[in-house]
Structure formats: C-alpha cells, structure tokens
Amino acid sequence: MSKRLLVLLIVLTATLLSLSLPLAFNAEAGVIPKVIVDEGFADGYPDYMHFDVPPIMENGRTLIPLRALCEQLNYQVFWDSASQKIEISKATRHIVLKIGDPVARVNNLPLPLDLPPREMGGVTFVPLRFVTEVLGKNVYYSADFLDEPTIWVTTFSLLKPEDVIYLEQEDPNFMPDPADESGLSLVMKSNGETPRGIRLGDTLQKVYQTYGMPQNDDIDINGTGTITYWSPFAPHSGFVWSMIFTFDQGILTDVTVWLPN
Template sequence: MRRPALAVLAAAILASGGMQAGTAAAAGSAPSATILLDGYPLAFPAQPIIQNGTTMVPFRAIAEALQIPVEWNAAGKTVTAVKTTDEGQRKVVLRQGSKQATVDGAAAQLGAAPVQKNGTVLVPLSFFSSAFGAQVSWNGATRTVSIVSPPEKLYTKAYYAIKSYSQVKQLGRFDAVAFGWGRIGEDGRLTLKGKDFYWPQADGDVTPESIVAGAGAAGGLTEFMVFSGDAKGELTKMLGNSSLRAETVKGIVDAASQGGFKSIDLDFEGLGMTGDKAAAAQSFNVFVKELRAASKAAGLGLSLSLHPLNGSYKGYDYKTLAQLSDEIAIMAYDYEQGGKPEPLAKVDEAIRLALKETDRSKLLLGINFNSETALSLSGPAGLAKRYGLKGIALWRLGPGLVDADSLTALERTVKLRGPAEG
C-alpha cells in the first residue's frame, strides 16, 4: 500500500534536516522550511514543526492567504474557518489539544491535535489540505513545502486588440472584454485608424458591432479601449490642451456609445518617466475627471489600465484615479526583457503599493501572456487570489497568447465564467 503523501512529506522533512526523527519529535521543532503558495513564498509567524511524525503549520497564515476568514475563541480554545465559494460554504472547527474536528458539522479525525506556539495555532498540514482542496508537495533537496490553491472563480477581463479575431469564440468565457480599437494619434487627437489600435473593417456579416454585441449577449461587460503612448509627446500634448481634452472626451464617449459598448477602458502609457512627475499625474487626473463626468452622463462605465507604482513611469495617482473610475488594472509586467515570466517579488510589490492607495475591490492584476507560460500562470493569478483582488486582466487575446490552450492552463488556478469553446 502506498504511504499517504503527507506521511511521506513529514518523513522527508525529518530526514533532510540533519536531525534524528526522535530528536525532532521530542524537541517539537523541525529544520527551517520554505513555504510556497502558488509558487511564491508565504510569510509565517511561526515555523512548521514535526509532532509525532505529523507536519504542523500555522493555520491562520495559510487560511487567510486562501481568503478563508479565521476566528479564534480563547474561552473554548477553538479555531473556526469558513470558506465561501460559488458552490456554497465549508465550515471547519478545530479545538486546541483535540484530534477531533468538525467539517460542515460532521466529525473528522486529525493526525495530531492542534497546538499553540508563541500565540500561533498550528494544525496538521494534511487535514488543512483535505478540508479545503489545496494540493501539497515536498522537495526534500530544498526543504520546500509547495501548496497549490484550488481553482476558484475570479473576475477576469481579457483585452481584444492586435490580431485577436482568431479567438473570438473565447469571448463568452470572460466577465469583461476591452476592445482596443482607438488611440491618441501623434497630433494629440483621438483616431480610430492606424497600425495597431484601430476600428476593424467589416468582413461580410461580421462587423465590429456584431462582435461587441456577441460578447455582450454572452453576459460579459464590453469596453471600448483607447490606447496612447507618449513617445512623441502626443499624450502630454492632449492632456495639456483644454480644447483637445474636450474633443477627445467627446470622441471617446461618442465612439463607445455608437459602438454598443457598456464601458470605456483607458490605457494611457508613458507618463512621468522624466520631467515634472507630479504635474503629469495632475494633468491625467483632470482628464479622467472630465471623462468620468461625460461617460457617466452617457450611461457608460470607466476603467483604467495603469503602469505599476514600482515601474519606471511615475505619472499615475492611484488614490485619485481609483476614486474616479470603476476599477484599475495594474499592468504589473515588462519588468524584464526577453519574454520571461515576470518576477513575482515585483508583482507582489506592485500589488502591495496599490493596496496602500485604494481598496482591493477596485483592483485587477494585469497578466501579460507574452511573458508567462502555462507553468508560470499560477504565480500571478495566485497572488491576485491571495490578496483578494477583484480579479485579473489578461493581455491579450491571440494565437499563442490568450487562446484555448493557455486558458486551459489558467483554469488550473482560476474558474472562468463561461465554458471552453473550440
């Protein structure tokens, strides 16, 4: 008979630590271990220990990282955790010093009784995994415990721009789709023409309007996305000219309304790398405030896709912009060149900085499929889940990028709104 995975894990921790099992168990401690949740380190208030051959880990740290609220009852010495999903609730009650637990009111037996160490309740890792569906593995060479969170429903936006038509059948899988069909031209004016972000031509019965209508009929929010860089000063020119701003605001709202969209997404990049960064941020605030007023009057929402606060561009006032918009997608990518997966430490920092400026319910984590692989997607998606963000934003739909194959990989971590399409 095969030994249970967690029994193997416990034995491996003991064997790899340079200590005899009896000594470790008697001392109630184990060699230092690294705990990874979805591929990224998880901070612990107390190290895992080995107790009579059972791996014990801090319960609250893991539970809260999985967005499971935890309550401690000092009088009864019980810890209660309730996980809410789209399938219902799961309630777990553990008692310090007792191997008897309850899961949804039914009795369950623990491999070891929960203990308290320096004010932290430690529970068997195996029970935690079985109760909440997390997967656990152990690397004896590096003494690393890896926890993979179970797939969960997460609000997901996809960007449709630059040769995305091949993935049109996937649009019903997302909660929102931002169509990148407008940009600010070199003259500082809105244009629906150009090389990349342009209003596409109709192909028989397939028109831009019919694509938008189809995405909306599938239940997703449809957004008219406008892009601008500032390589030739076009964005700075528009923001600094009140007449151009008014013209641009009207043009964006008219295009969104006439195209059948329900919202607007601004992807204005390049502000604040040089020059007066505070002035750049203020000029963008003014424009967004003006656009918000006009879009609201037209019954349209407003979303923003912004450079991260730990990036090179400092012209973005997250606190004010969050108050003026429905949501912000943190473009936490392009930290490195060469199409490698983004460094999760930088992504983590970008999220934490944004959370200092606004509430998590306003934030989406941008994930660039030019950088990530099928194996690396769980990292940034896992961080979005860990921090309880509103959701994720995927750049961009296209073959070899956000397509049926990559979405299959993503669904190991995230449950999408709609079913897979061929």
C-alpha cells in the first residue's frame, strides 16, 4: 500500500468511526458542528449551510434553526404568532409544530419529539433528531472530520466506514484500474465482492436494497447506466470516496471505487 493511501485510510478510519450518529452526542463545550445539507448534485457540489443564527449546543444536543433548515430542504414554512404554531409543507407532507409542545402532527397524525420546539431571539429551534423523526432525512455525524465536528443531512445513503477503509491496492477483491493513470481508482475483480456481499451479476434491485438511495442515479428505463454512492465529505476538498456501480439491463457489470484526491 502506498504511504499516501495509508495516511488517507488512517484519517478516514479515525474520523468516521462515529458516523452511526448518536443523535444526542457529546460535543466540546462551545464547539458548534458545521452542517452540510445534501439534496443532490444537480445544482452543483453540496456546501456547508450558512445560518443567519448558528445552531446551538445544549446538554450535548444540537439545536438547529428550523426555518433555515426547512427552506434548504425546499419546504415552505409558515409562522402564526398568535397561536405560536409553525406549519411546514412540501408536496403531500404537512407538519404542524407548536412552541413548547413535545408532540408534532405529521399529516394530522401525532408524533412525539424528544425536545419541544423553542423560540429564542425570534428564531425557532428544533433538536437535530427532528430531521430524522419528522423530515425523514438521514443524518450522519463525526466529531472530528478533518479536525472539525460535522453533520451531514441527506436524503441519500452515505457509504459507511467499513465500505471503504478496507480498500487497498492489494485487496483480493479489487485491483488498480488499468485505464486510470492517476492511480486513484480501483475496479472490482470478476470474482470479487464488496464488503456488503455484492458481486458482478447481481441485480440493480439488490444493490438498491443493500446500499439504499444513491446520490447519483443515471439508470435508464432499461436498467442500463450507473449509480454512485459517496462517503462523508468536506465540500470542495476532494476528500471523498465514491463507489460506482455499472449495470447493463439491470445486471451489475462493473464496480469502480475512486479514492480521495
């Protein structure tokens, strides 16, 4: 294994071991995690959210400004000052919250919250768990990704540490891509398999079921094309692993992994 790749593996291992996301995590006092909201790559590379009012830490929990987060996720937000209620809507999803009330209503069904919404300085804050319990998004957390606490909020499934940290040029399942002179890509051998047991010849449906929703989905109606999964990343840094599955009429023909650059 090259020295450069070894360093990347060590860094990735150390920074991603916490990505199962304890939604009430222990953070250093006064350190506010950076937040990355990823709703897909159609409009360019994902970036950090810039809150007019930053998230706050309280008893080891992160509280996020509700309106800024929801609008980033393309929800409409309406505030009724008389009733202290917030209505959030997008397509067929309608959510009602009330300041101080630990029960939200989602499409008119009650849903308990671990902490009620609260108003501070004219801004409504909700706990990070709200993102998964009410908005239905995936949330990943690392205490020290590239030396700073970071939260990813995404519709998509990110690669787990065990999906990528095993990769090295001598791995029995993968080999350097002979068509790539940069040395940054590996291809799965004909008899290889991914850590989750995916092999060439498996179906598109099996990969979807195994890995979840991909960030990039370029499959046509005949089941031909590619889907791509990313690891957690720092925007614009090049520090990201990607795993690309290629299909021909719904059958897996190639798996390529790109290393951080």
